[in-house]
Amino acid sequence: MERTFKSQDLAYKFRPIVFCLTFLFIFGINTSNAAVEVGFIRLGDNGPFTAPALEFAEKAFKTELLAKADLKSNTFKQFGVIWWHEGDTDPGELSDPEIDAFMDYAESGGAVLLTGWAIRHATNFGLEKAVARQFGPVAEDGIAVGITVLKETIELGLTEGLKSVDKKEPQEDDRIQVNSTGYPKSGDYYDKIWKDFITLANAWGPPANDWGDRIAAFGYWKAGKGKVFNMNWRLPNYHKNNKDIAQLEQLTENVINWLASESEFADVSASGKLPIVWGHLKNQK
Secondary structure, three states: HHHHHHHHHHHHHHHHHHHHHHHHHOOOOOOOOOOOEEEEOOOOOOOOOHHHHHHHHHOOEEEEEEHHHHOOOHHHOOOOEEEEEEEOOOOOOOOHHHHHHHHHHHHHHOOEEEEEHHHHHHHHHHOOOOOOOOEEEEEOOOOEEEEEOOOHHOOOOOOOOOOOOOOOOOOOOEEEEEEEOEOOOOEEEOOOOOOEEEEEEEEEEOOOOOEEEEOOOEEEEEEEEEEEEEEOOOOOOOOOOOOOOHHHHHHHHHHHHHHHOOOOOOOOEEEOOOOHHHHHHOOOO
């Protein structure tokens, strides 16, 4: 009788573990980012500053390259994140219907990531009255730059997998290098000329060495229910000359994962996270 009770006690004790293992077997753990659907846009030249960004996106996510004819709200809503990167040239202005498509997607709860010179369209979208200054591209200048970590950078998981310049897990006020040289066709809203931008990391690098929040390495504007994220200045340099490309790609992956968790149009799954966990993250807005 005693042995029977012990057997029953053990079975009861391990029942939650068996349930969890069964759950994992049936539903699985998504160990890649393939479930994060990304619509990638490049309207300018597919040169050495732009092509590597698309190659990375195709490896890291379930990515589809969108053409100019695809700049429609209904098309955008098929993707959890719309990533627009211009690293080589200025592709020119958008039409009013194209601007409306971006804003309808964002305001409906979508997530837009602007990198390189695409960031200047935050003005055209009506998110900023100021006009971004522009520069680049420059393939190599020997200047290393990166971000200065804020409390928010850590809390949102944007430093996951990254190392500080001291090769340690980043803490608040630490610096993370993401670009070893050069910069793409890019720009910034220099000297805090933005009005409603929410900064999530500061920028550092020569000649000022620490720009504080005068540039802002990255952050976002609220747009209705959604977000338009801006990674600017010298940071989004996916060029082969960038020896810190692994850090930049990890940072970009973190940003896109976070944006997907905020997007109304993203699947309820993400890298290394059970669907129920991802759903919990998405509900914590």
